[in-house]
Amino acid sequence: MLTSPPGSLRGARHPRVEITPPYVDTYGPEAIELARRAGLELDFWQQQAITLMLASRDDGKWACFEYAELVARQNGKGGILEARVLAGLFLLGERLIMWSAHEYKTAMEAFLRVRALIMRLIDEGLVDADAVKVNNTNGEEGFELLGTGQRLKFIARSKSSGRGFSGDLNIIDEAFAYTPAQHAALMPTMSARPNPQIIYTSSPPLDGESGDVLFGLRARAEAGGDDSLGYRDWGAAGDLDHLDALDLDDRQLWAATNPAVGVRITEETIARERRSMTAVDFARERLGVWPRRVEGGGAIDVQQWAKLADPDSQAGDDVVFAVEVAYDRSTSSIAAWSVRADGLGHAEVIDQRPGTDWVVGRLVELRDRWNPVAFGVDGKGPALSLVFDLEAAGIKRPGDPEKPGRGDLAVLSLPEMAAACGQLLDAIAQGTFRHLDDPDLNAAAAGAATRPVGDVEVWGRRNATAEISPLTAVTVARRVYMTRIDAIKKPKRKPLAAWA
Structure with a gap:
């Protein structure tokens, strides 16, 4: 299975697991077009994600109060988030958007990418340069629309930051490191928002003893019955303790778990990773295989x-x-x-x-x-x-x-x-x-x-x-x-x- 012609492989268009709550409308097309005008061309799978993320019920509330996109690194989940915050600022009028990441450098990379997109909108004449205030102060990075007071802030999460990062839209990037304590501090603050949303993006948990929030999200998705949860997982089935059930050299499996193969990730890149990484690291980082949760991590067996x-x-x-x-x-x-x-x-x-x-x-x-x-x-x-x-x-x-x-x-x-x-x-x-x-x-x-x-x-x-x-x-x-x-x-x- 290592002999397919170079460049012939293309990533899957749909994830292995997709939980879609019912909805009647979506701002997806408008958000996709705004992103395009900002120079961000979304792949099909990214367009599908933003369409579900911005879907609404018949009462105008988000169909997905919570939305999770779980996909291996470098596939482009950041592009989904960038399109979402542009829509929040310039289409939806969301008052406060909080983009949080586990590490400061990740939050700053996101800030710089969004800044470039906003500058492109300014250059296109779609946004007034005088209407956008850019804050480059260390630890306070973000944007403010002076006419409306809307804000987009980028922060690194910490043990004490939980009560300080609540907005109308809350992005939890690198959710594998998002803790129950941070989650417990955030959720109550959202109850005062008229139409809040929380978005999780991540690769799988690092091990079976951490990632409680992600494990909980997966359990809720598997249990079904939560009409406020949108959930998409591109990772291969199974767990890291049973890799003998997976052919890690199967290039069709590479494509199924990496939607950006043939676009921004090449077969050659994945082949190099396969040669240089351990089987466990490759399975988790590139194929999105989850660790087996340590017994006791989930109080109730959902099955x-x-x-x-x-x-x-x-x-x-x-x-x-x-x-x-x-x-x-x-x-x-x-x-x-x-x-x-x-x-x-x-x-x-x-x-x-x-x-x-x-x-x-x-x-x-x-x-x-x-x-x-x-x-x-x-x-x-x-x-x-x-x-x-x-x-x-x-x-x-x-x-x-x-x-x-x-x-x-x-x-x-x-x-x-x-x-x-x-x-x-x-x-x-x-x-x-x-x-x-x-x-x-x-x-x-x-x-x-x-x-x-x-x-x-x-x-x-x-x-x-x-x-x-x-x-x-x-x-x-x-x-x-x-x-x-x-x-x-x-x-x-x-x-x-x-x-x-």
């Missing part, structure tokens, strides 16, 4: 989770409701746990909405309609703040903890939450319950992480790669059900119906 989906699952006679609030308080989730007629558990997200002001009233409605066994709250989590209002509304902790009544409130301690997490993980592994294949719960399961508390673990809100309040609510609901059901007299069966 096992997917097996538990049952959209027709129905709750049994008795039910527990639990509430959890996102750690940034941007959203709240109410979940239910019950046991079906066949003895399997039933997990369901009942409601998820922005903020917290709706929660108490909704739980009162559920109490009056369903006469639940109990209500649950994580006593060490953000939802603890709701306990006072819940008790004022009549959802109270029992006067005697040993004799709880139907509909009483259970506030779980940290040891109880640790037990609850372990029990839910066991239930997932053993397949003893079913869920409704809810997208929010699927995303929470795919992005869930744990954190140690002594010799046990609980869900980690800040190191998760997704908003996990739906999963935490399910965890609490299950624990409360298991600890309260035997103490509560069962009511007469209510007719099956949707939660109302």
